[in-house]
Amino acid sequence: MGNYIGKSVKRVEDKRFLTGKGQYTDDIVLHQQTYASIVRSPYAHANIESIDTSAAEKAVGVVAVFTGKDFADSGIAGVPCGWQVNFKNGDIMKEPPHPLLVADKVKHLGDAVAIVIAESKEIARDAAELVDVSYDVLDSVVDPKKAAQPGAPLVHEDCPNNICFDWELGNPKSDVNAAIEASHHVTTLEFVNQRVIPNAMEPRAAIGDYQAAGDKYTLYTSSQNPHLIRLLLCAFVLNLPEHKVRVVSPDVGGGFGSKIFHYTEEALVIWCSKQIGRPVKWTSDRSEAFITDAHGRDHVTKADMGFDADGKITALRVETYANLGAYLSTFAPAVPTYLHGTLLQGLYTTPVINVDVTAVFTHTTAVDAYRGAGRPEATYLLERMIDLAALEMEMDPAELRFKNFIPAFDGVEQEGYMTQVALQYDSGDYDPVLKKALDMVGYDDFRAKQSALDNGKLIGIGFSTYIEACGIAPSAVVGALGARAGLFESAQVRVQPTGKVSVYTGSHSHGQGHETTFAQVVADRMGIPLDDVEIVHGDSESVAFGMGTYGSRSLAVGGSAIVKSIDKVLEKGAKIAAHLLEANADDLDYAGGKWTVKGTDKSIAFGDVSLTAYVPHNYPEGLEPGLDFSSFYDPANFTYPFGAHIAIVEIDKSTGKVELQRFIAVDDVGNVINPMIVDGQIHGGLAQGIGQALFEGAIYDDNGQLINGSYMDYCMPRADDLPSFEIDRTVTPCPHNPLGVKGAGEAGTIGSTPAVVNAVIDALWSGGHKVKDVKMPMTPERVWSAMQSDQA
Amino acid sequence: MIPSKFQYKRAESVSDALSMMSDDAKLLAGGHSLLPAMKLRLNQPDTLIDISRIEELKSIKDEGDHIVIGAAATHHDIAHSNLVKGACSMIASGAGQIGDIQVRNAGTIGGSLAHADPAADWPALVIAAEATIRVQGQGGPRDIPAASFFTGFYETALADDEIITEIHIPKLPAGSSSTYVKFVQPASRFAIVGCAVVKNAAEGEVGNIKVAVTGVSEMAYRAHGVEDELMGQVVSDESIDRAAARATDHVDVLSDHYASEKYRKHIAQVYVRKALETLK
Structure with a gap:
């Protein structure tokens, strides 16, 4: 361990954020900037009969108004999808266009029909109300299972039964059916993993700035991956020369996945800027965010898990309808398939698994990756099934898990574990996380207390032992699975003449604290002070093509790319040092910021070497000047964090209100660079996962209206809803990346949701209410109803 | 926005x-x-x-048998006023349960009453307290009893050209008690059910009890059925049960995605019982 790695170094970016000096997209004001307001459909499904923009165009201060018709002859089809999944029969998935502005038929509440550009945001907003759109309202469908039935209203005319694709993974269905048939016990559960709305603190924003003089475009956008946006924008939407386009994602206030995707507004502001010759800024308001940011989850699932008499899992069969919303968002097809089906092995030795997914269009906002993306859905399924099986078989849920855990393997001496669903786990040791969590919770005491309780309350305990695949991902693997992009990362380490270090990373920080964590890695590896390191990200003009941040990949992939560049710097530095020390490079040690000739006190400092690299008067023959290296790192495998979460809840029998009393999380995210930041990631993830269990959930009515599209109705978890989390770790290093890290961004969200639901079910069973399921979010009424419908 | x-x-x-x-x-x-x-x-x-900076609307005064709360007094001011606590404690404790601290620091009693949100806390509190709402128009002041102030869904007896100026809260006689309990909608923190109870009683027996409920119907209401069951009765588990069962007598109970009619009715009974039990 060096001076920084493993230490809770305070976040260097926080000074800027806490003093209001952050620079978010909406903070940027360009010369001659205009403001856009988007006219959105108030209906989920309607033909546009006419649009009259004349009143808006005449309003004082309005610069321009554009509608879908303006794109009709432009050849601009809309934003593309970045992941292709084929039907079981080999046909390519249905990929209907997602226009920048809709000309003929709106397909979800909030679909964009016109853009009004004005001298101020107030004028733009007022003028947007003057755009007169006449709609012929049509029937809509919001539930994925209903949407897939014959006769359901169609979202896209050329997608029969609204099906985008169907997909299957794992062992042959006949084998799985036979194993289920032959099982001693089968646990069956039908459930909904409800739609949630990401709600990043900063609403999305974009500024398009076209400069005719150099024929150059700049897009400022609240994105998690500016380079990908640039590629999609240039090559697939507007057909622009990529070298003439700069995409900047400055400070970004949270993403949770919802800012990965290429949104129509990004292309729209660039296109509009070119039309009017001035910069165009669009900033989403919160109401708009609720209906236009891509949503998460929304699976309707039926699962069967078979067991032998001893409690060993014999088979798993899963059928899921996944709601994609009205349009295919950038990575939507990957979420219910390769990020969900591939995780259904969990931590268990289940010998045969089959998962069958039907992906469906509905008249709702698009659904895509949201913190965890597919893996929370898989974990929810597995962990609900195994806890329910324990109740049904009257076995202890912790014991049942120990019985089924995959034995420990380090990925070095023992090979990685090959699952039935296409993945090979890197390293894992699963007993210790659950043992540690059980110790922390005081399991035996809890059960004694539970059976003795008599105060108008019920208490319950719920478990979740999860695995996830992150650090995405090997490009060749994801390419074979349908990704239309690589998933490597770039890093440039530029040593300045004075020995100060600028690091350009293709990862993007929107809350993760990369400016601190990455600097800790650089400072330790290079033996220099943390203050001598600056992390630069989020600007396609300064940073080499990178893939951005999502899927808990920044440190595992982006950090590894930085390490590669550091290695190159030190290797070249050693040659310069050897020359100056009149020694052989092989005879040098590098430590503490200096090269020393082994066994002597002859040494030279890093700063002297860096200066020599740029003032190469006395310099090795044939060696290029400079000390500046770029690298691209493409990982060998995903990484596989895992952990054990335990929730303890209390239910008020008179109201059904659930109080989360304790939450214990023992996570193994591999090596840890900054424990405080990892704890923070876990805490935030837990709050979101618990939020889904108890509070959050989009509610659409049958007309496709989102009836809880504000904070007055959509319940985000707040500090006073949550207990102080009790968290701990085990450390099983990743064997295939140089830092041994696995990723911590999503673990909390992935593991926590089923633990809370299982705890409520356990409490209900302890009161004699043997219900299989309570729908999420588990509102007081739902829990109370469960107690009424199944009286003890 | x-x-x-x-x-x-x-x-x-x-x-x-x-x-x-x-x-x-x-x-x-x-x-x-x-x-x-x-x-x-x-x-x-x-x-x-x-009108938030009009000094005369912000004061909280003692006027002998009642206190006068200025219409522009904030929820926070009321929650922390010793005068209010001494006169009728639920007015202070109820004010302290409104929204969150930012809301309480800015929101005012007069604004909330005039808005007449069916899930707001103030309507139940002023009805149970038998408060009088003084309003001022071009023709001078007039007093409206809280019980007849609320006339419907977001509707009040306030005329378009009138301003609420003062809320008069009678001081409770010695030996009385009051309470406000609330089951919150978790997103808005408004009441699904809020129940305010004032009890003037000698030891054991209920002399005079006033029960008001908010959140349940299109406007807050006085739960006369609950009061009738308890008037002159010895407070017991049985009498409280009978009383709570009448929490929603003669009212149309609201239904929304968070609480159906059936559930809201049940919660009204649970929270009326809870309020009554604190006064046992």
């Missing part, structure tokens, strides 16, 4: 405010109901008349 264009005027006194009023003007106090509605363009007044 940008409101349509409006004029802003600041009133220095009640008479000043009255002179500024017009059909397309709205009074602005704490702004915690009005401004969100304006940002969503559900409400588009031409003019806002800011």
Whole structure:
């Protein structure tokens, strides 16, 4: 361990954020900037009969108004999808266009029909109300299972039964059916993993700035991956020369996945800027965010898990309808398939698994990756099934898990574990996380207390032992699975003449604290002070093509790319040092910021070497000047964090209100660079996962209206809803990346949701209410109803 | 979230405010109901008349057998007033349960009463306290008993050209007690059910009890059925059960995605019982 790695170094970016000096997209004001307001459909499904923009165009201060018709002859089809999944029969998935502005038929509440550009945001907003759109309202469908039935209203005319694709993974269905048939016990559960709305603190924003003089475009956008946006924008939407386009994602206030995707507004502001010759800024308001940011989850699932008499899992069969919303968002097809089906092995030795997914269009906002993306859905399924099986078989849920855990393997001496669903786990040791969590919770005491309780309350305990695949991902693997992009990362380490270090990373920080964590890695590896390191990200003009941040990949992939560049710097530095020390490079040690000739006190400092690299008067023959290296790192495998979460809840029998009393999380995210930041990631993830269990959930009515599209109705978890989390770790290093890290961004969200639901079910069973399921979010009424419908 | 264009005027006194009023003007106090509605363009007044800085509307005074709370007193001021606590404790404790600390620091009693949100806390509190709401119009002041102030869903007896100026809360006699309990909608923290109870009683027996309920119906109401079951009775588990069962007598119970009619009715009974039990 060096001076920084493993230490809770305070976040260097926080000074800027806490003093209001952050620079978010909406903070940027360009010369001659205009403001856009988007006219959105108030209906989920309607033909546009006419649009009259004349009143808006005449309003004082309005610069321009554009509608879908303006794109009709432009050849601009809309934003593309970045992941292709084929039907079981080999046909390519249905990929209907997602226009920048809709000309003929709106397909979800909030679909964009016109853009009004004005001298101020107030004028733009007022003028947007003057755009007169006449709609012929049509029937809509919001539930994925209903949407897939014959006769359901169609979202896209050329997608029969609204099906985008169907997909299957794992062992042959006949084998799985036979194993289920032959099982001693089968646990069956039908459930909904409800739609949630990401709600990043900063609403999305974009500024398009076209400069005719150099024929150059700049897009400022609240994105998690500016380079990908640039590629999609240039090559697939507007057909622009990529070298003439700069995409900047400055400070970004949270993403949770919802800012990965290429949104129509990004292309729209660039296109509009070119039309009017001035910069165009669009900033989403919160109401708009609720209906236009891509949503998460929304699976309707039926699962069967078979067991032998001893409690060993014999088979798993899963059928899921996944709601994609009205349009295919950038990575939507990957979420219910390769990020969900591939995780259904969990931590268990289940010998045969089959998962069958039907992906469906509905008249709702698009659904895509949201913190965890597919893996929370898989974990929810597995962990609900195994806890329910324990109740049904009257076995202890912790014991049942120990019985089924995959034995420990380090990925070095023992090979990685090959699952039935296409993945090979890197390293894992699963007993210790659950043992540690059980110790922390005081399991035996809890059960004694539970059976003795008599105060108008019920208490319950719920478990979740999860695995996830992150650090995405090997490009060749994801390419074979349908990704239309690589998933490597770039890093440039530029040593300045004075020995100060600028690091350009293709990862993007929107809350993760990369400016601190990455600097800790650089400072330790290079033996220099943390203050001598600056992390630069989020600007396609300064940073080499990178893939951005999502899927808990920044440190595992982006950090590894930085390490590669550091290695190159030190290797070249050693040659310069050897020359100056009149020694052989092989005879040098590098430590503490200096090269020393082994066994002597002859040494030279890093700063002297860096200066020599740029003032190469006395310099090795044939060696290029400079000390500046770029690298691209493409990982060998995903990484596989895992952990054990335990929730303890209390239910008020008179109201059904659930109080989360304790939450214990023992996570193994591999090596840890900054424990405080990892704890923070876990805490935030837990709050979101618990939020889904108890509070959050989009509610659409049958007309496709989102009836809880504000904070007055959509319940985000707040500090006073949550207990102080009790968290701990085990450390099983990743064997295939140089830092041994696995990723911590999503673990909390992935593991926590089923633990809370299982705890409520356990409490209900302890009161004699043997219900299989309570729908999420588990509102007081739902829990109370469960107690009424199944009286003890 | 940008409101349509409006004029802003600041009133220095009640008479000043009255002179500024017009059909397309709205009074602005704490702004915690009005401004969100304006940002969503559900409400588009031409003019806002800011009455939040009128000193005469902000005071809390002792006037012998009752206290007078200025209409522009904030929930926070009321929650922390010893005068209020001493006069009728639930008025203070109820004020302290409104929204969150930011809401309580800005929101006012008068603004909340005038808005008449069916899930707001104040309506139940002023009805159970048998408060009087003093309003001022061009023709001078008039007093409206809290029981007849609320006339429907977001509707009150306040005329368009009137301003609420004072809320008169009778002091409870010695030996009385009061309480406010609330089951919250978790997102908005408004009441699904709020129940205010004032009990003037000798030892054991209930002499005079007033029960008011908010959140359950299109407007807060006095639960006479509950009171009838307890009047003159010895308070016992049985009498409380009988009383709580009548929590929603003769009212149309609201239903929404968070609480159905059946559930809301049940919670009304649970929270009426809870309120009564604290007064045992």
